[in-house]
Amino acid sequence: xxxxxxxxxxxxxxxxxxxxxxxxxxxxxxxxxxxxxxxxxxxxxxxxxxxxxxxxxxxxxxxxxxxxxxxxxxxxxxxxxxxxxxxxxxxxxxxxxxxxxxxxxxxxxxxxxxxxxxxxxxxxxxxxxxxxxxxxxxxxxxxxxxxxxxxxxxxxxxxxxxxxxxxxxxxxxxxxxxxxxxxxxxxxxxxxxxxxxxxxxxxxxxxxxxxxxxxxxxxxx
DNA sequence: CGCCAGGTGGGAT
DNA sequence: ATCCCACATGGC
Numbered sequence: 595x596x597x598x599x600x601x602x603x604x605x606x607x608x609x610x611x612x613x614x615x616x617x618x619x620x621x622x623x624x625x626x627x628x629x630x631x632x633x634x635x636x637x638x639x640x641x642x643x644x645x646x647x648x649x650x651x652x653x654x655x656x657x658x659x660x661x662x663x664x665x666x667x668x669x670x671x672x673x674x675x676x677x678x679x680x681x682x683x684x685x686x687x688x689x690x691x692x693x694x695x696x697x698x699x700x701x702x703x704x705x706x707x708x709x710x711x712x713x714x715x716x717x718x719x720x721x722x723x724x725x726x727x728x729x730x731x732x733x734x735x736x737x738x739x740x741x742x743x744x745x746x747x748x749x750x751x752x753x754x755x756x757x758x759x760x761x762x763x764x765x766x767x768x769x770x771x772x773x774x775x776x777x778x779x780x781x782x783x784x785x786x787x788x789x790x791x792x793x794x795x796x797x798x799x800x801x802x803x804x805x806x807x808x809x810x811x812x813x814x815x
Numbered sequence: 816c817g818c819c820a821g822g823t824g825g826g827a828t
Numbered sequence: 829a830t831c832c833c834a835c836a837t838g839g840c
Contacts, residue, residue, distance in 0.1 A: 817840105818839105818840095819838105819839095819840100820837100820838095822835105824833105824834095824835100825834095826831105826833090827830105827832080828829105828830085828832100
């Protein structure tokens with residue numbers, strides 16, 4: 595095959611089916627690439643991206659639900675709250691004091707960044723300047739909240755690259771470059787849909803792999 | 816009980 | 829540049 599990445603993508607899609615693009619608004623939305631529809635949904639992606647850092651999505655989602663219940667899943671409300679008050683509601687996401695601070699900073703930035711027209715490069719830089727937003731979080735925001743065609747590299751993606759011997763590169767930027775140059779077409783919308791689905795499929799692959807290695811590890815207790 | 820989960824920033828080497 | 833660590837809850 596000419597493009598190994600596309601071949602692997604098809605295999606993953608065949609095996610796991612459409613994952614949807616981001617598990618917010620209650621659940622995944624397979625096949626719905628029109629989201630997010632508005633500012634509120636974009637902020638939900640931002641909040642979710644921070645709350646899920648090094649944390650099981652289930653725990654992050656509980657925190658998100660708590661914020662929603664308190665009517666706090668809103669950038670202005672978050673930006674105006676004390677960190678300790680935010681922290682109360684997001685304990686389940688772990689690192690909750692740290693994440694309360696990060697969430698507030700992100701909300702503050704969102705209020706500005708979401709209102710100013712920026713190209714992808716500018717937006718990436720602006721998000722990366724926020725403490726608590728590293729490359730993966732920034733790229734998740736760009737791809738899933740704003741439909742900018744960047745490929746998200748996470749722990750699963752690195753394992754995926756290794757398992758399939760795709761490249762010897764390890765570094766975040768190099769890996770991102772690798773995926774993007776090998777997958778980009780002339781159709782931006784198509785790329786966004788592909789990048790969203792591909793990343794979600796890699797996560798599905800990684801989770802399944804975890805389960806099998808977890809059940810294999812035993813012998814104690 | 817021990818390990819891990821869709822990272823990040825800061826400090827030491 | 830790269831390595832190391834703190835940060836923390838919940839599920840199995």
